[in-house]
Amino acid sequence: xxxxxxxxxxxxxxxxxxxxxxxxxxxxxxxxxxxxxxxxxxxxxxxxxxxxxxxxxxxxxxxxxxxxxxxxxxxxxxxxxxxxxxxxxxxxxxxxxxxxxxxxxxxxxxxxxxxxxx
Amino acid sequence: xxxxxxxxxxxxxxxxxxxxxxxxxxxxxxxxxxxxxxxxxxxxxxxxxxxxxxxxxxxxxxxxxxxxxxxxxxxxxxxxxxxxxxxxxxxxxxxxxxxxxxxxxxxxxxxxxxxxxxxxxxxxxxxxxxxxxxxxxxxxxxxxxxxxxxxxxxxxxxxxxxxxxxxxxxxxxxxxxxxxxxxxxxxxxxxxxxxxxxxxxxxxxxxxxxxxxxxxxxxxxxxxxxxxxxxxxxxxxxxxxxxxxxxxxxxxxxxxxxxxxxxxxxxxxxxxxxxxxxxxxxxxxxxxxxxxxxxxxxxxxxxxxxxxxxxxxxxxxxxxxxxxxxxxxxxxxxxxxxxxxxxxxxxxxxxxxxxxxxxxxxxxxxxxxxxxxxxxxxxxxxxxxxxxxxxxxxxxxxxxxxxxxxxxxxxxxxxxxxxxxxxxxxxxxxxxxxxxxxxxxxxxxx
Numbered sequence: 156x157x158x159x160x161x162x163x164x165x166x167x168x169x170x171x172x173x174x175x176x177x178x179x180x181x182x183x184x185x186x187x188x189x190x191x192x193x194x195x196x197x198x199x200x201x202x203x204x205x206x207x208x209x210x211x212x213x214x215x216x217x218x219x220x221x222x223x224x225x226x227x228x229x230x231x232x233x234x235x236x237x238x239x240x241x242x243x244x245x246x247x248x249x250x251x252x253x254x255x256x257x258x259x260x261x262x263x264x265x266x267x268x269x270x271x272x273x
Numbered sequence: 274x275x276x277x278x279x280x281x282x283x284x285x286x287x288x289x290x291x292x293x294x295x296x297x298x299x300x301x302x303x304x305x306x307x308x309x310x311x312x313x314x315x316x317x318x319x320x321x322x323x324x325x326x327x328x329x330x331x332x333x334x335x336x337x338x339x340x341x342x343x344x345x346x347x348x349x350x351x352x353x354x355x356x357x358x359x360x361x362x363x364x365x366x367x368x369x370x371x372x373x374x375x376x377x378x379x380x381x382x383x384x385x386x387x388x389x390x391x392x393x394x395x396x397x398x399x400x401x402x403x404x405x406x407x408x409x410x411x412x413x414x415x416x417x418x419x420x421x422x423x424x425x426x427x428x429x430x431x432x433x434x435x436x437x438x439x440x441x442x443x444x445x446x447x448x449x450x451x452x453x454x455x456x457x458x459x460x461x462x463x464x465x466x467x468x469x470x471x472x473x474x475x476x477x478x479x480x481x482x483x484x485x486x487x488x489x490x491x492x493x494x495x496x497x498x499x500x501x502x503x504x505x506x507x508x509x510x511x512x513x514x515x516x517x518x519x520x521x522x523x524x525x526x527x528x529x530x531x532x533x534x535x536x537x538x539x540x541x542x543x544x545x546x547x548x549x550x551x552x553x554x555x556x557x558x559x560x561x562x563x564x565x566x567x568x569x570x571x572x573x574x575x576x577x578x579x580x581x582x583x584x585x586x587x588x589x590x591x592x593x594x595x596x597x598x599x600x601x602x603x604x605x606x607x608x609x610x611x612x613x614x615x616x617x618x619x620x621x622x623x624x625x626x627x628x629x630x631x632x633x634x635x636x637x638x639x640x641x642x643x644x645x646x647x648x649x650x651x652x653x654x655x656x657x658x659x660x661x662x663x664x665x666x667x668x669x670x671x672x673x674x675x676x677x678x679x680x681x682x683x684x685x686x687x688x689x690x691x692x693x694x695x696x697x698x699x700x701x702x703x704x705x706x707x708x709x710x711x712x713x714x715x716x717x718x719x
Binding site: 163167168173199200201215 | 477479505508509513516517518521522524560562563564568
């Protein structure tokens with residue numbers, strides 16, 4: 156999976172950089188069949204992730220048409236990337252708006268990333 | 274390797290390099306240098322960031338790397354180390370042989386010298402509780418320029434190096450003097466009990482004011498071992514090894530690390546509650562604390578920010594050069610210092626990379642501005658020098674005093690120093706080293 160961003164990576168916020176690093180390190184084997192976008196508001200930072208065939212675009216802020224918005228603290232969002240990504244949702248620690256199918260797709264991708272080797 | 278270091282300071286070749294193995298050899302070499310009025314430069318591992326071991330006037334560089342003895346007194350909780358012992362070696366030795374005791378470790382590579390760090394007044398992870406590393410010194414063995422061997426601290430009388438008190442304290446004649454008064458061949462350094470439980474949190478703050486508020490609150494709770502942090506630059510450089518970086522609108526300003534240790538899980542939980550309680554009413558200004566262990570699970574390299582000593586190699590990836598102005602100063606000027614210093618770095622085109630630490634339970638603070646640069650680029654080197662000059666004047670204006678100051682900076686500091694202090698300094702130097710052979714050029718003392 157190619158990781159792209161419209162601006163230089165050095166202009167991405169820390170949240171976007173963390174996500175970028177995660178996918179750069181562990182997301183190579185991820186395949187996405189249908190394009191979709193997820194907005195993430197983690198604490199005061201926000202990013203938009205657009206998944207497409209063979210790529211992930213990462214942007215600062217919430218922009219464009221997103222299929223779902225995930226909101227919560229930065230800590231809760233980071234726990235998605237270090238533990239079981241489904242737990243924070245089951246515990247109601249993250250607010251979701253939009254299409255739950257897109258959310259489920261996103262969680263499945265994160266889950267695959269966490270379980271993949273470098 | 275003896276003519277230069279990673280900083281912008283000009284290289285200069287030594288005439289001879291000697292590597293003594295023991296005290297007797299050190300004494301012999303010092304006597305010869307004194308007889309022939311030859312400059313003598315003590316060199317431990319050469320990793321200071323201030324050009325302190327560059328032989329500005331040639332002479333003999335005395336590389337202490339072969340002096341590697343270490344002894345621990347578990348009962349009185351101290352160790353006696355020779356200058357060749359590095360932090361990596363010390364940690365491995367204590368973990369294996371004396372796991373009930375720990376030392377304080379720096380935000381510096383494992384191949385740096387334990388004793389040099391202490392006598393140069395460095396700051397380590399437990400400096401938040403115990404102050405600058407010179408405060409861990411309980412006694413020194415020193416070879417004076419005429420070959421006299423002297424012991425300071427309790428060991429001057431007692432068999433044990435149990436304390437610096439109660440004799441008139443002469444350790445100070447060799448602390449922060451940058452090797453201009455003698456060669457330190459041994460140092461007794463305090464150890465403290467290792468507690469079985471430990472936890473580390475990262476708190477992102479959106480302004481320096483909110484960072485300062487947390488630093489002071491946490492410091493005065495007397496519950497935490499380490500309260501230190503970096504500006505946003507370090508967070509970005511960690512993830513991006515090359516290219517320019519820029520702060521985006523919603524990026525936090527400061528990454529504050531708080532570490533706690535305890536005798537039980539309950540104690541850790543109680544401290545965690547204290548930590549979180551402080552930020553309860555600051556949700557617009559800070560993010561909730563992140564468990565660093567979780568970050569390390571996702572990004573194992575993140576342990577660079579949690580396990581010391583550490584190699585922040587990602588800073589050197591940007592051209593091989595690294596320099597800084599590190600300073601200690603009053604709490605009340607920390608925010609102004611952090612903001613103003615950052616602006617100066619930006620004005621010269623450098624990212625505002627700041628390292629800060631609360632010292633001695635909040636009695637004073639550290640502001641250390643780091644400049645990674647391209648070592649081979651002469652223009653950039655000049656820009657670095659100009660930037661450091663401005664930065665040091667600015668920090669002095671705020672009451673912050675540089676530590677491990679390079680040769681060019683000492684006269685700048687002396688311009689502002691108490692005249693009586695400067696006279697005393699010169700008299701002491703003249704009394705101990707009348708021929709000026711010890712690390713000449715350093716501290717502006719001839």
